[in-house]
Structures are given as structure tokens and as C-alpha cells.
Amino acid sequence: MNTTTSNKRLIAYVDSGQSSSGEMNAVDATDRAATHQEVEAPSLLTIILDTNPHAWALLADTLPLSKAVANLLVFINAHLSINYANRVAVLASHSERAEWLYPTPAPHLPNNNGDNSTVQPPDDANKYRPFAQLEYALLTNLQTLLRTTTPASISSSPSTLLAGALTRALTYISKQSLSTGPSQTGNTSFNYSDPSSVAGGNSLNPSDNVVTSRSSQRLTTRILILSVSGDLSGSYIELMNTIFACQRLSIPLDILKLSGSATFLQQAADTTGGIYLSLTTPVQRAGLLQYLMFAFLPDPAARENLVMPGETEGVDFRAACFCHKRVVDVGFVCSICLSIFCEPLGDGTCLLCGSHLSMGNYGRKPVVVARVKKAKTGTGKKRKVGDGVETPGSGGGGTPVPPG
Amino acid sequence: MAATPPQSWEYLETLQGVELHRLYRTSPPSALAIYRKLLSGLAKHYVTSLLFSPTPMPVNHFELVTRVDANAEKVKAFNQLKKYNIVRETTFQGKRCISIVPDFARSYRRVLDGRGEGNPFGQVSSPPQSATEPTIEKLDAHSQRQWDGILGYMVGGNVIQDLQEPGEELPAPAEAVVELLRVGHLVTVGGTQSRGRYAMGITAEGFAFVLQNINTQIWRLLFLYVEAAEQLNMDKIDVLSFIFFIASLELGLAYSTEDLTETQLQVLTTLSDLGVVYLPDNTTDYFYPTRLASTLTSDSSDTLSSTANKLSSSLHTSSAQHKKSIAHPGNPTGSGFIILETNYRLYAYTTSPLQIALLSLFISLRSRHNNLVTGKLTKASVQQAINTGITAEQIISYLSSHAHPVMRRHAAAEEAILQSRAVMAAAANSGGTTDIENNTGVTQIRVPVVPSTVVDQIHLWQLERDRIQTTPGYFIKEFQSEAEYRACSRYAEEIGVRRWYDDRKRMFFVDQIEGVAAYMKDRKERASGTT
Numbered sequence: 001m002n003t004t005t006s007n008k009r010l011i012a013y014v015d016s017g018q019s020s021s022g023e024m025n026a027v028d029a030t031d032r033a034a035t036h037q038e039v040e041a042p043s044l045l046t047i048i049l050d051t052n053p054h055a056w057a058l059l060a061d062t063l064p065l066s067k068a069v070a071n072l073l074v075f076i077n078a079h080l081s082i083n084y085a086n087r088v089a090v091l092a093s094h095s096e097r098a099e100w101l102y103p104t105p106a107p108h109l110p111n112n113n114g115d116n117s118t119v120q121p122p123d124d125a126n127k128y129r130p131f132a133q134l135e136y137a138l139l140t141n142l143q144t145l146l147r148t149t150t151p152a153s154i155s156s157s158p159s160t161l162l163a164g165a166l167t168r169a170l171t172y173i174s175k176q177s178l179s180t181g182p183s184q185t186g187n188t189s190f191n192y193s194d195p196s197s198v199a200g201g202n203s204l205n206p207s208d209n210v211v212t213s214r215s216s217q218r219l220t221t222r223i224l225i226l227s228v229s230g231d232l233s234g235s236y237i238e239l240m241n242t243i244f245a246c247q248r249l250s251i252p253l254d255i256l257k258l259s260g261s262a263t264f265l266q267q268a269a270d271t272t273g274g275i276y277l278s279l280t281t282p283v284q285r286a287g288l289l290q291y292l293m294f295a296f297l298p299d300p301a302a303r304e305n306l307v308m309p310g311e312t313e314g315v316d317f318r319a320a321c322f323c324h325k326r327v328v329d330v331g332f333v334c335s336i337c338l339s340i341f342c343e344p345l346g347d348g349t350c351l352l353c354g355s356h357l358s359m360g361n362y363g364r365k366p367v368v369v370a371r372v373k374k375a376k377t378g379t380g381k382k383r384k385v386g387d388g389v390e391t392p393g394s395g396g397g398g399t400p401v402p403p404g
Numbered sequence: 405m406a407a408t409p410p411q412s413w414e415y416l417e418t419l420q421g422v423e424l425h426r427l428y429r430t431s432p433p434s435a436l437a438i439y440r441k442l443l444s445g446l447a448k449h450y451v452t453s454l455l456f457s458p459t460p461m462p463v464n465h466f467e468l469v470t471r472v473d474a475n476a477e478k479v480k481a482f483n484q485l486k487k488y489n490i491v492r493e494t495t496f497q498g499k500r501c502i503s504i505v506p507d508f509a510r511s512y513r514r515v516l517d518g519r520g521e522g523n524p525f526g527q528v529s530s531p532p533q534s535a536t537e538p539t540i541e542k543l544d545a546h547s548q549r550q551w552d553g554i555l556g557y558m559v560g561g562n563v564i565q566d567l568q569e570p571g572e573e574l575p576a577p578a579e580a581v582v583e584l585l586r587v588g589h590l591v592t593v594g595g596t597q598s599r600g601r602y603a604m605g606i607t608a609e610g611f612a613f614v615l616q617n618i619n620t621q622i623w624r625l626l627f628l629y630v631e632a633a634e635q636l637n638m639d640k641i642d643v644l645s646f647i648f649f650i651a652s653l654e655l656g657l658a659y660s661t662e663d664l665t666e667t668q669l670q671v672l673t674t675l676s677d678l679g680v681v682y683l684p685d686n687t688t689d690y691f692y693p694t695r696l697a698s699t700l701t702s703d704s705s706d707t708l709s710s711t712a713n714k715l716s717s718s719l720h721t722s723s724a725q726h727k728k729s730i731a732h733p734g735n736p737t738g739s740g741f742i743i744l745e746t747n748y749r750l751y752a753y754t755t756s757p758l759q760i761a762l763l764s765l766f767i768s769l770r771s772r773h774n775n776l777v778t779g780k781l782t783k784a785s786v787q788q789a790i791n792t793g794i795t796a797e798q799i800i801s802y803l804s805s806h807a808h809p810v811m812r813r814h815a816a817a818e819e820a821i822l823q824s825r826a827v828m829a830a831a832a833n834s835g836g837t838t839d840i841e842n843n844t845g846v847t848q849i850r851v852p853v854v855p856s857t858v859v860d861q862i863h864l865w866q867l868e869r870d871r872i873q874t875t876p877g878y879f880i881k882e883f884q885s886e887a888e889y890r891a892c893s894r895y896a897e898e899i900g901v902r903r904w905y906d907d908r909k910r911m912f913f914v915d916q917i918e919g920v921a922a923y924m925k926d927r928k929e930r931a932s933g934t935t
Contacts, residue, residue, distance in 0.1 A: 040445060077516040078455075081436055082448055084701060125523030128436065128515055129654045135518065294453045302445040305474035 042085030043299040044176055044221045046169045047072070049101065051092045051142075052160040053149065055228035059259055062282040068258075069142065072226065075292040077131045082299075087219075089172055090138055092145055093165035096153045100168070101141045102134055160229040163238035170245055173221045220300050222252045222274070230260030233327055236320035243268045254296050258285060263316045263327060275310040323351060413442060415627040417487055423641050424489040428507040431645035432524045433652040435511035437701040438488060446474070447481035451490060451504065455512060460496045460503035479899045479919045486918070526653050529660035529690040538692060540656045543682050547694040550679030551622075552758050553577050555614055558591055558606050559761040578677040581625075585610070588628040608793025614762060615798040617805060622678065622696060629674060638667045646671050650681060651700035653693040660690050740806035746855040748781040753808065765789050766799050781858065786865045796866040804853040811853050819851040875903055880920070881911035888927070895923050 049072065056065045080086050090101040124132055223246065232239060243264075246253050252274035255265045259280070269276035277295055279285045295309045320327050321342035332341045337353035348357050416438070419427075427434050439451060453469075454461060470478045482502075485491040494503045514520040538546070553575040577585075585591045590610040606614075613621060626647055633640040646668045653659055661669065672691060675681045680700075682692040741753040742763075750767055753776055754760065760777055763769065766789035769779040789799065852859055883889035889910040896902035896912060899919050905912035914920055 074516045077518075078452055081440055081515065082445075084440060084699075124518070125525050125527045126514075126520050127518035128433070128525050128652060131515075131518060290456050293456055297452050298445075298449050302449055305446050305471055305477050306449065307469050307471055 040083055041220050041301060042083055042087065043079075043301075044087045044089065044173060044219050045076075045079050045299075046089045046091065046173060046221065046223045047076070048091045048093050048162070048165045048169060048223065048225045050160050050162065050225070050227045050229055051094045051145065052158075052229040053095060053154050054158050055160075055230070055259060059228060059285075063258065063285040063288065068226070068288060069139070071289040071292065073135055073138065074289060075297065076134065077128075078293060078297055080130065080134075082297075087176070088134070089169070089176075091165045091169055092142065093160045093162045094145060094149065095157050095160060098161050098165035098168055099141070099145050101145070102138045104137050104141055159231060159234055161235075162225070162227070162229070162232060163235045163242055166223070166225075166239070166242040166246075169223055170242060170249070170251075173223075173249075173251060177219050177221065221249075222254060222300060224254040224256065224296055225265065225268075226256050226258065227265055228258045228260060232264050233320040233325045236264065236325060237322060239264055239268075240319075243271055246272045252300060256291065256296065258288075263318060264320075266315050267317060269310070270315045275308055277310055413623065413627075415631065416442070421489045425505065425507045427641050427645055428489075428505070428511050430641070431648060432511040432514045432520070434645050434648040435508055436515045437648045437651055438490075439512060441701050442488065443484055443490075444477070444481050446470070446477050447484050450481060450485065450502075451512070454491065454502065454504040455509055455516075460494050460501035462496075463493075463500045463502060466502065476899045483916070483918045523663060524649070526649065527660040527663060529658050529662075538682060538684070540695075543655070543692055543694040546682045547679030547696045549575055550577075550677065551618065551696070552756075554581055554585075554678070555621075556758050556761070557582070558585065558610055558614055559758065559765075578674075580674055581677050584625055584628050584632065587632055588624065611765065611789070611792045611794045612798055615765070615794060615802045617801075618696070619699065622680065622700070625678060626680075629671075636670070638670065642667050643671055647675075648701070650675060650693055650697050653697060655693060655695055655698040658690040658692055661688060740808050740811075742803060742806045743808045743811055744781070744803055744854055744858060746857050748858060748861075750779050750781060752777045752779075759806075762802075765792075766794060781862070783865055786862055787869065790866050790869055796862045799862055800854055800859055807853045815851045815853045822851065875913075875915050877901075877903060877913055877915035878917040878920075879911065879913050881909070883910045886910070891927065892920065892924055896920050 049069075051065070059065075076088050076090070079088060089103065092099045092101050127135070243253065246268075251272065253265075253268045253272040254274040255269045255276045257265060257276070257278040266276050268274070275295055277291060279288065279291060284291070298306055298308075318327050318329060319331070319340050321331055322339045323341050323343075326342050328340070328342045332344055333339070334341070334350040334353065334355065334357060336355040336357075337350060339350060339352040341351070344359055345351065345357065348359060349355070350357055416424075439448065443451065450466065466478065466482075482491070489505055490508050491502050491504050494501050496503070514524070554577045557577050582591075582593065586593050588609075589607055590613050592605050592607055613624065616624075630640050630643050630647070633643045642665070661672070664672070672681060672683070675697075676683045676691075678696075680694060680697045682694055684690070684692075741759070743751045743753075750763075752759065752763055755775055760769070760772070763777065763779065766781070766785055767779040768782050768785040769777060771778050786796075786799065790796070880892070883892070889907075893902065893905055893907075893912050896914050896919075897905075901914040901916045901919060903913050903915055
């Protein structure tokens with residue numbers, strides 16, 4: 001053995017004369033709040049379960065809804081067992097409505113917290129009581145939801161009301177944050193009259209956002225969407241608005257996609273800093289629980305220490321047009337309200353804000369003026385002169401000619 | 405000096421691996437409690453990612469999923485997990501792997517999926533619907549009475565008796581509890597055992613104990629009890645798992661005593677003495693866990709402070725106090741009773757003899773009014789407290805956890821102002837709106853509830869006395885080569901355990917040996933493998 005490690009525990013004496021600077025540092029401002037950092041902030045996880053009957057019917061062979069819900073329950077229990085103060089809320093995004101699964105909304109008292117459900121589960125001494133209550137409430141509500149779904153409502157809408165569910169989730173999160181946070185003062189909410197804050201929600205530098213720079217004692221929140229439905233372009237505007245709201249409130253949107261196309265939800269995860277995973281094969285879906293436990297269980301605080309999985313490359317940033325809900329690669333944007341259209345407007349009036357828009361010379365072939373100086377062979381063909389030609393997509397002004 | 409018994413949760417670290425395995429195997433609530441209360445965030449994540457994995461995971465997998473800059477956290481997490489015997493290293497298909505200990509995994513999985521048998525979470529009994537069924541308020545009152553009795557006994561019965569009004573005497577703690585306090589070196593009981601109540605004296609540790617929050621206090625006593633279990637012919641693992649079982653029960657429900665063993669019934673009596681459970685007078689068929697029980701395993705400061713507040717609100721029984729608290733509508737984050745000004749004057753809205761006695765430990769009290777006690781923090785009073793073994797941190801944490809809502813609001817408002825200033829740091833000169841008395845915290849957003857001048861002064865008063873700081877740990881020396889010393893020393897610094905070092909003499913001092921020892925062993929093996 002090269003090194004001797006003393007077997008006994010020793011006591012080191014540090015004479016304060018030698019390290020007096022360290023001792024003095026302990027008295028200045030840096031030390032006062034040190035004890036508070038140890039406590040983990042409680043976390044509220046809001047889960048939106050896509051219960052679209054069409055999509056689950058397609059998945060019935062590999063992953064029936066009942067099995068997915070059972071896995072989800074284990075995941076929820078794991079979340080609750082991480083911290084005594086952790087909370088959970090579950091919403092169903094059904095075909096024509098968004099419904100609470102947990103906590104059960106109180107039927108006649110709208111201002112009730114909903115935490116104490118009136119229905120008591122059967123006593124089962126093998127389950128941790130809070131978990132048993134949650135499971136009972138969630139399954140009861142899910143059964144009620146499925147029972148009250150009429151064949152007519154299923155056939156009338158093939159999609160799911162995700163935007164509605166997200167909105168309800170956001171209202172719930174705001175309410176919970178308000179009731180648990182430290183005493184509220186006026187300037188903690190987003191100041192819409194402050195011109196320095198960007199209303200579009202594109203600048204999210206945490207230092208300039210009052211909401212994010214709150215103390216660590218605050219409830220940390222996140223939303224997990226378990227999505228099975230494909231085309232969501234029908235509610236594009238509503239969806240993007242809720243996504244930007246999440247971004248503004250710094251609520252990460254985690255997406256677990258079991259089937260269907262990804263377009264907007266991948267954008268959502270990317271914009272809000274959440275995790276996007278898509279389980280496309282039956283083998284992957286069979287490991288749903290492990291994916292949930294591994295990728296989605298760590299709360300934002302724990303994620304700081306982890307390399308998180310997820311598909312961040314190749315995000316599909318395409319938008320849907322406001323007129324026909326088509327997903328477009330290149331579209332036309334109203335210069336007043338930034339609405340997107342897939343084709344030029346017939347009468348030149350924006351469908352949303354009513355502004356009169358001039359299409360200028362759209363559709364006309366650009367007039368190519370012969371250059372005075374002759375361009376070199378090979379590269380000359382690629383250069384275009386942009387003067388006087390309005391391209392609606394780029395908002396006027398041609399491609400600048402690189403200096404010769 | 406007598407060997408100090410382990411403080412609170414550190415007790416679990418002294419258990420043998422076999423004992424921990426038995427604890428996990430027999431009691432899912434224990435697995436849940438240890439997971440929830442003792443592990444760091446990263447360690448929890450490692451456990452959950454291993455929990456449903458069919459095979460052990462290779463060691464390098466954890467390096468892949470953990471960020472490089474969180475290496476210290478990772479080492480800490482694995483040390484924790486190994487210390488509590490939750491994971492172990494195995495070899496699987498020729499690779500070094502980490503696997504979860506099956507006993508723990510099985511129990512924790514049972515918590516999560518709710519399958520299994522043996523009623524690990526207690527049989528709810530439906531007591532006869534009579535008027536005697538205790539309400540939650542009554543349970544709170546019960547635990548508060550018991551606990552105040554214990555603390556009152558420690559602080560000194562005579563002082564309390566002078567202060568308290570007739571008819572409101574605190575109950576004397578049970579013999580068993582006094583014995584626990586004595587065994588834990590919290591009090592010393594004199595030779596006259598029969599009149600022990602009057603021949604007792606509080607120790608330095610006892611002084612520190614009475615100022616801690618109620619959750620820490622109760623765990624301290626519970627672990628002392630577990631340790632003493634063998635002398636009472638009980639198995640300590642049985643006692644421990646029963647305590648965790650009690651902690652998993654729901655407040656306000658009656659639980660059946662039908663399935664309990666002889667040991668468990670014995671523990672139940674002691675827990676009732678401590679105020680953790682409530683045993684109805686007329687029957688032994690069922691018991692009620694109190695708020696102290698249901699928050700035993702919570703670690704969030706919110707729930708803990710709400711426990712303290714709910715309990716301490718029942719403490720102020722006088723009607724004057726109630727009027728006062730109505731006049732100052734409570735802030736949701738807490739309703740203490742102490743107002744401390746920057747000039748060290750203190751006003752405590754309390755009539756509780758116990759709280760007054762506690763305050764008198766480190767405050768020179770000046771006057772007592774109907775619902776108010778006034779006093780002042782002085783150098784003499786603080787140093788006297790420090791001489792008896794109370795630390796500055798304990799005084800400050802006591803003051804801030806019992807701060808009046810007015811102080812909290814003040815601190816919150818100041819925090820908001822400073823925060824908005826930090827946000828608009830560029831346009832700082834335009835402000836000057838409010839005169840802020842402490843201008844130290846511009847870069848630091850959090851404002852302490854106790855005025856920072858007072859906080860600093862208490863620290864300084866303590867420093868006048870404490871000129872030496874001790875750190876228990878391990879001294880590593882006699883390295884063979886400079887390179888080896890450098891590598892080990894750097895590693896120790898990276899994982900944040902190195903406290904002192906001397907490059908010239910090639911020696912350093914660490915406060916935790918596990919990580920460094922593993923690293924050195926690893927290094928040695930690699931060195932011998934290559935040559």
C-alpha cells in the first residue's frame with residue numbers, strides 16, 4: 001500500500017488565525033441564505049392524457065389505453081414519492097372536450113381546491129393511502145368520461161382538444177402557484193405595460209424575465225403531454241398561443257408521442273425547453289414505463305445535473321396557415337398582425353385584422369437589369385438584382401448583392 | 405467526553421447492511437421514507453431509472469446521463485446509495501454494473517404499484533360513530549400538550565411553573581420519555597431518581613435541542629428510542645419499521661390495532677407519550693396518528709412550517725392572543741409571533757410559558773404584558789446562550805422560523821424591491837424611491853427575515869468565542885509520488901471533500917473518505933493492471 005489512510009477518524013483543527021479571511025467571509029451577506037438552498041422545491045406535474053378514441057383504437061393491439069393508464073399511475077406515484085410536497089394534476093384531452101381526471105373538480109363549489117374528493121376509495125391496506133385515493137379518483141373520472149362519450153361526438157371530430165386541455169392546465173398551474181408561492185407582491189406577474197418586455201414572447205433571457213427569476217422556494221411546474229393524435233393543425237392558433245404562454249411562464253412542455261405526426265408538439269417542446277420523445281415502434285411502446293421513469297420523471301431542478309434524452313435535432317418548424325389550416329413551407333404573412341396565409345388574399349384584406357394589404361407586384365416576373373459590369377462566368381447566373389421587386393415573404397428589399 | 409449518540413438521521417448510517425436489507429424487505433413504508441427523505445435529487449433519479457430496468461446498468465451509462473460538471477453530485481449520490489444499501493456494484497456480462505438491491509426494489513415497487521399483501525399501510529378501522537371521536541384539532545392539541553410538556557420539562561419546570569397560569573399546567577413527561585432524554589445526554593438527572601423531576605439539569609446539547617424545529621426534535625428522540633430498543637427486549641428493526649409505518653398513515657383516521665404485534669403495541673404507548681399518536685382512553689382497539697406522525701417523513705419546509713404553525717397556533721390558548729392574530733391576518737406562509745427590530749429590540753406576542761422560557765435562554769427579557777413580552781438581544785445574553793451550547797445558527801433559525809408575518813411581509817417587500825432593482829440595474833440611478841435600511845443585498849436576491857444587521861452581529865458575538873473550528877474527517881499522507889498525490893488531491897477537490905492540503909508535504913485532509921478511497925483503489929488497480 002503506497003498511501004496510509006489512518007483508520008481512526010481524526011479531528012482537524014483549523015486555527016482561525018491562519019484562515020481568518022474564511023472566517024470573516026462567513027459573516028458577510030453570502031452566508032445568510034445558505035441554509036435555505038438545501039430544501040428541494042416542491043414540484044407540480046400536470047399531465048395531459050390524450051384520450052382520442054380513434055387514435056387509441058389504432059393502438060389497441062400494441063398498447064391499450066388501460067395499460068397505458070396503469071403505467072401512467074406508477075409514474076405518477078413515483079413523482080409523488082420524490083417529495084412529500086409534490087403534487088399532480090391530470091387532464092384528459094378528449095375528442096370534443098377537455099376534462100379533469102384528477103383532482104376531481106367539485107361539482108357545485110367552483111372555488112374548492114378539489115383536493116379532497118368526495119368519493120372515498122375502498123380501503124386497501126396494501127396501498128399507500130394518498131396513492132390509492134389518486135388512483136381511484138383518476139380511474140373513476142376516466143370511466144365517467146368514456147361512458148358519457150356518445151358515438152355521435154366521436155364520429156363528428158377525429159381530432160382531440162389539446163389546446164383546451166392546455167389552457168385549463170395553465171389556469172390550474174397559475175392558481176396553484178399563487179396559493180403556494182411566497183407572499184405575492186405587485187411586480188411579480190408579467191408587466192404587460194412595460195415596453196421593455198417583448199410581447200411576442202420570443203426573448204426569453206431568464207435575467208430579464210421577472211417571472212423566472214423568482215426565489216427557489218416557489219412551486220416548480222411542468223406539463224407532460226401524452227399524445228396519440230395526429231393532425232393538430234385544426235387548432236393551430238390556439239395551440240401556439242398556449243405554447244407561447246407556457247414559454248412566457250417558463251413551464252416546460254414535455255411531449256411523449258405514441259403515434260401520429262409530430263409537427264407542432266415538437267415545436268412546443270423545443271420552444272419551452274421540454275423533452276420530446278416519440279415511441280413509434282411496438283417494442284418502444286412496450287417500454288412505456290421505463291421511458292416515463294427515465295426521461296420524464298426528473299423535475300427541472302434535477303435536469304440541471306442530467307443529460308436529458310429527447311429529439312432536439314431536426315425540429316419541424318413549419319406553421320399552419322390561418323385560412324385553410326394547411327401546413328405550409330412558404331406562406332404569406334400579414335405585415336400588421338403577422339397572420340399566416342397559404343395563398344394570396346383575393347381582395348387584399350387580411351382575414352384577421354382587416355388591414356388592407358397591397359400585394360404589390362406579386363406574381364410578376366422580376367425584371368432583370370443587365371449589369372453594367374460584366375460578372376464572372378459561373379457565378380454570375382446566381383446573382384439577382386432585387387431593386388424594386390417586392391417579395392411578400394421577405395418583407396420587401398431584395399437579397400443584398402455581395403460586394404464585388 | 406462521552407461518546408455522542410448519533411444525531412437524528414445519521415443513526416441510519418450506523419445500521420448494518422443486513423439490518424437495512426431486513427428493514428427494506430419487511431416494510432415498504434420504510435423504503436418509501438428513506439427514498440423520500442434521505443436521498444439527493446440525483447440519487448432519486450438513479451433509483452427510479454434502475455427500478456424497472458430488467459438488467460443491471462453499466463457504470464459508464466451513469467457517466468453518459470450525468471453532466472460532466474455534476475460529477476461531484478454524482479459521486480455524492482452513489483455514496484449515499486451505497487451507504488444505505490440501495491444499490492451495489494455487480495459484474496454483468498463482463499462489465500462493471502450498478503444494480504439495485506432486490507429487497508429495496510421489491511418494496512419500493514410495491515409502494516408504487518400498490519400490489520402485494522400483508523397490509524403494509526395499515527388497516528383503517530371504523531370506530532363506533534360516537535361523540536368521542538377526536539377531531540383533527542383535538543389531535544393537534546394532544547400532540548402539542550405532550551410535546552410542550554417534554555420541552556417544558558427540559559427548559560426547567562420551575563421557571564415554567566412561575567410563568568404559567570393556574571389550570572394550564574403542562575403535563576409532566578412520562579418516565580420512559582425522561583429516560584430517553586437522559587440516555588441521549590439531553591438532560592442529566594440527579595441521584596434522587598424518585599424526585600427526578602426536580603433534580604434534573606439540562607445539558608449543552610439539550611439547550612441546542614430545544615431550539616430546533618419540532619421535526620428534528622422528534623426524530624432525535626425516536627432514533628434514541630430505536631437505539632434503546634434492545635434494552636427493552638425489542639428488535640430495533642421492528643421498531644424502526646413501525647415508526648416508518650406510523651409516518652405513512654393519514655391524519656384524522658382511526659387505525660386498527662388488531663394486527664399489531666406485542667412489540668408494536670409497546671412502541672405505540674411510547675409514541676403516544678411523545679404525542680405522535682393518540683390512544684383513546686376507553687378502548688385499545690384503534691389509534692389515531694397525529695399531525696406529528698403524518699409529517700414525520702416530509703422534508704419540504706412548507707409542510708414543516710405549516711406543522712409548526714398549526715401546532716403553535718393551538719399553543720396560544722389565551723383569548724387575547726386570538727384577537728391579536730385576527731388583527732394581523734396571517735400570511736399563508738406562516739404566522740409567528742416574534743418581531744425583531746434592527747436595534748435588537750424584540751417583541752414576542754405570546755402567552756405561552758414555554759415560549760417565554762425559550763426566549764429567555766438568549767434574550768434579556770424586559771417586561772411582560774397581557775399578550776406581549778418585550779426584551780432585547782444583548783451581547784451578554786447571546787454569549788451566555790453560546791456558553792451553554794446554543795449556536796448562533798440555532799438562535800437565528802429559531803427567530804426566523806417564529807417571525808411575525810409583519811417581518812415576513814417586510815422582508816418580502818424588500819426582496820421585491822431589490823429584485824426589480826437588479827432587473828433594472830442599468831437604469832439604477834433613476835430610482836432612489838425607497839430608503840432601504842440594509843443595502844448589502846443588491847446582488848443577492850434573498851432577504852433574510854431577521855434583519856441582516858442582527859444576523860451579522862449574532863455571528864460576530866459567537867466568533868468572539870469560537871476561534872477554532874473542528875471538522876471530523878480523514879488525513880491522507882505519505883504518497884509515493886508527486887503525480888499520485890496531485891491526482892488524488894485534485895480528485896478530492898473536484899468532488900468537494902478536500903478541506904485542507906499541503907502540496908509540499910504531500911498530505912491532505914478530507915471530510916468524507918468513501919469517494920477518495922474508491923478512487924485511490926481504482927487507480928492502484930489500474931496501475932497494477934498496466935504494468
